[in-house]
Amino acid sequence: MGSDDANTILRMASLATPMALRVAVTLGLPDRLRGAEVAVDRLAAELGVAPVPLGLLLGHLATLGFFERTAAGYRTTGYGENLCGDSLTTVLLNLDTAGGRAELAFVELLHSVTTGQAGYDRRYGRDFWSDLAEQPPLRESFDRQMAHRLRAEVPQLVAGFDWGRFATIVDVGGGPGTLLAAVLAAHPGARGRLVELDTAAAARTFAAHGLEDRAEAVECSFFDPLPAGADAYLLCDILHDWDDEHAGRILARCAEAARPAGRILVVEQVGGRRAATDMDLAMLVIFGGRERRVEEFEALASAHGLALDAVTDVSDGRSLLEFRNV
Structure with missing residues (x-):
């Protein structure tokens, strides 16, 4: 292995830059230094941190183009502005x-x-x-993360599948209700219920979209019995958060509630189809889960009396697997 290859590998493996970026965002440095030149000592006093280490942090990120050093101190560059504000x-x-x-x-x-x-x-x-x-x-913060993560894809998710087939939809573990609200807005004849442990965010979303008469948020765990008799049970970015045992229990609750004719709709980044390999590792270390492949979903679902009817790529990042009771 040549020295150039070795250096490239070491740069890829170094934790210095990813951690420096996280510390800078956590301290609010990109926003604080946006459009302003601030001396390190003054900035350290404002933040209650040690000035010398803060200077080391800014110095490293300046070499990468996120900040620039001036006669008066540091300021955020145009590139660094990507670290400003509230975004994913x-x-x-x-x-x-x-x-x-x-x-x-x-x-x-x-x-x-x-x-x-x-x-x-x-x-x-x-x-x-x-x-x-x-x-x-x-x-x-997790609800904000999920809203940000779905925001760009929600129009694709709504347009990429025939949601109009279902008069009633239960969004299982739907978080802030972003997707369900969009589906209901596009289909005025449909009604929805969202199941979540904390329903405050979803209630705000439904109110903001004027959906109080067609959408209801229900405090419930998806490991407990779900509202029964709906036409469709939606699981968006849920199963990859769990190992096979727990994912199977969630599917079992959906199958139980959907009998005999309801459908279970699983929307996720599917392994070998839409999922990125780094997300596999993220799901593993955070949850003990993974981005399952189609055949893995089939095996998991079949154990609970569900058969796969169709797989539809509904957005740039996600696919929809439609299951029915057999």
Whole structure:
């Protein structure tokens, strides 16, 4: 191996830059230095951090083009402005959010690869969902993360499938209700219910879209009996968060509620189809899950009396698998 190859590998493996970016976003540096030149000592005093290490952080990120050093201090560059504001990027990089905190579980990747178990639990002493339940700010940041993640794809998800076939839809674990609200808005004859442990965000979404008469948020765990008799049960970005045992239990509840004629609609990044390989590792270390392939979904569902009818690529990143009871 030549020295150039070795150096490239070391740069790829270095944790310095990804952690520096996360610390900068967590401290709010891109926004604070946007359009302003601020001296390191003054900035450190404002933030309550040590000035010399802060200077080292800014110096490294300046070499990468996120900040520039001036006679008066540092300021955010045009490139660095991508780290400003409230976006999926900033929500995921901020170490105080659910997404940023979760990514630190990658330090336990060896444990996860060795055991197949989540690294998150090992790092924090409890699983991801328990963490969110015990820390409301993490829950709020996770809802924002999911809204950001789906926002760009929601129009594709709505247009890419014939939702009009279903008069009633139950969105199982639908979070802030972004997708269900969009589906109902596009199909005025449909009604929806959203199942979630905390329904406050979904209620706000439905109110904002004027859907209070057609959409209801129900506080319930998807491991418990679900509202029965709907035409369709939607699981969007749910099953990849769980190992096979728990994912199977969720599907079983959907199958139970949907009998005899309802459909189960699984929307996810499907392995070998739409999923990125880095997401496989993220699902593993955070949840002990993965981005399953079509045949893996079929095997999981068949154990609970479900058969796969169709697979539709509904967006740039996600596919929809439609199951029926047999």
